[in-house]
Structure formats: structure tokens, C-alpha cells
Amino acid sequence: MRSNGLEYQQQQPDSPIRRRVLSWLVGLINLGVIVGFIAPVLGFISSPARRRREPGEWVPVLNAHELKPGETRAVTYSLMVKDGYTTAEHRYSVYLYHRSDGTILAFDPSCPHLGCRVEFKERKQRYVCPCHGGVFDTEGNLVSGPPPTGLTKLPVRVDGGKIWIQRV
Numbered sequence: 001m002r003s004n005g006l007e008y009q010q011q012q013p014d015s016p017i018r019r020r021v022l023s024w025l026v027g028l029i030n031l032g033v034i035v036g037f038i039a040p041v042l043g044f045i046s047s048p049a050r051r052r053r054e055p056g057e058w059v060p061v062l063n064a065h066e067l068k069p070g071e072t073r074a075v076t077y078s079l080m081v082k083d084g085y086t087t088a089e090h091r092y093s094v095y096l097y098h099r100s101d102g103t104i105l106a107f108d109p110s111c112p113h114l115g116c117r118v119e120f121k122e123r124k125q126r127y128v129c130p131c132h133g134g135v136f137d138t139e140g141n142l143v144s145g146p147p148p149t150g151l152t153k154l155p156v157r158v159d160g161g162k163i164w165i166q167r168v
């Protein structure tokens with residue numbers, strides 16, 4: 001039987017240092033596998049797509065001096081919304097009504113019947129739903145039609161010369 005240096009080295013028992021290094025390597029590989037499985041789950045749970053804009057957030061929508069007493073105005077505003085891993089600009093709208101007593105009302109334009117967007121008719125001073133004919137007065141109260149309730153009122157405040165609404 002021939003013997004050379006290579007066979008001699010292979011027959012040597014593993015040194016404690018070598019065993020420790022291999023054990024660390026195996027541990028690192030296992031850790032990588034575990035992180036590889038857990039990271040996507042954590043990513044999904046904490047995904048921005050699951051964190052839409054917070055309800056209750058206050059948003060400035062108009063300079064206060066632009067809304068005259070007695071006026072109803074549709075206002076659109078934009079918010080940057082994280083959608084998945086991108087951020088995109090989303091547009092929203094709200095109706096503002098400046099009452100004669102100086103207070104301001106804000107309405108979600110979604111009809112409480114099936115969600116169509118109501119339109120304010122200046123001459124009639126009424127909100128009208130184009131889908132099934134729901135009608136609401138300037139205070140958002142139901143006048144006629146199938147909607148079960150009046151328009152959804154949003155909290156409003158005037159601060160720093162701006163009209164702010166609270167999103168719901």
C-alpha cells in the first residue's frame with residue numbers, strides 16, 4: 001500500500017479549529033435560509049401596501065379666504081400614497097360649504113347609497129346623485145331618493161389660514 005502526504009493529511013482527525021469554523025459556516029447557512037423564509041413574510045406584513053394613509057389624518061385642502069360665505073365648492077387635493085414599494089400621487093375630492101354663520105362643513109362626495117359621486121347643482125342648491133337620483137341639501141341632509149342617510153360629514157378646522165379636513 002502506497003502512502004503519500006495527501007492521504008496522510010486526509011486521515012488526520014479534524015482539528016478543533018476546523019470543526020469550529022465549519023460549525024460557524026453551517027450556522028451561517030442555516031441563518032441565511034431562515035432569514036430567506038421569514039423576510040418575505042415580514043415584508044408582506046409591514047408592506048406599505050398594507051399601510052394606506054392613516055384614517056384620522058388632517059389634510060389642508062384650501063386657503064380659508066378662497067371659500068366665500070354661502071359658497072359650496074368641490075375641492076380636490078393630492079396625497080402621496082405608498083402603494084406596494086412605490087409612492088404615487090392619489091387625488092381625492094371633498095365638498096366644502098361655508099355656512100352663513102361662518103362655520104364650514106365638509107362632505108365626502110360618495111353617495112351613502114352605493115357610493116356614486118354626488119354633484120352639487122348650484123342653481124338648485126342641492127347635491128344630486130347621478131346613479132339613482134339621491135338628493136341632499138347644502139347641509140348634507142337627505143332630501144329624497146334611496147340613500148339611507150345624508151352625506152358623510154368630515155371634521156373640519158381652520159388653522160394657519162387653511163381649511164383642514166380630517167380623513168375618515
Ligand code: FES
Pocket residue numbers: 111112113114115116129130131132133134145146147
Ligand atoms: S348611489 Fe346614489 S342614489 Fe344610489
